[in-house]
Amino acid sequence: MITAALSLCKGYLLSLWGGVSRPTGFLASIPGSASAIVPMSEELGADSIAVAILQYLRLLLVILIVPTVTTFMFPPIDQNQTTTFLHQLKQTYLCSRVYCL
Numbered sequence: 001m002i003t004a005a006l007s008l009c010k011g012y013l014l015s016l017w018g019g020v021s022r023p024t025g026f027l028a029s030i031p032g033s034a035s036a037i038v039p040m041s042e043e044l045g046a047d048s049i050a051v052a053i054l055q056y057l058r059l060l061l062v063i064l065i066v067p068t069v070t071t072f073m074f075p076p077i078d079q080n081q082t083t084t085f086l087h088q089l090k091q092t093y094l095c096s097r098v099y100c101l
Contacts, residue, residue, distance in 0.1 A: 034056060
């Protein structure tokens with residue numbers, strides 16, 4: 001619900017500040033199913049070329065931004081300095097089995 005409201009708001013702002021018609025702005029900002037929205041834009045009287053360019057530009061930005069932000073938020077862990085719980089459990093089990101013999 002929040003995504004739909006933000007998309008409508010973004011489409012309205014795009015039509016105000018971007019110099020495109022309202023149907024073009026709304027259809028260009030709808031998330032998902034870009035291949036279906038472009039033919040739909042022709043039927044609704046929007047600029048289908050602008051809708052296609054903006055849909056795939058939005059997709060490209062998501063593909064580039066999400067991994068970059070994720071890398072900065074969750075840096076890799078140095079595997080040489082830490083041991084996992086499973087590794088510690090395995091070592092404890094093996095040591096206890098050796099001492100039992």
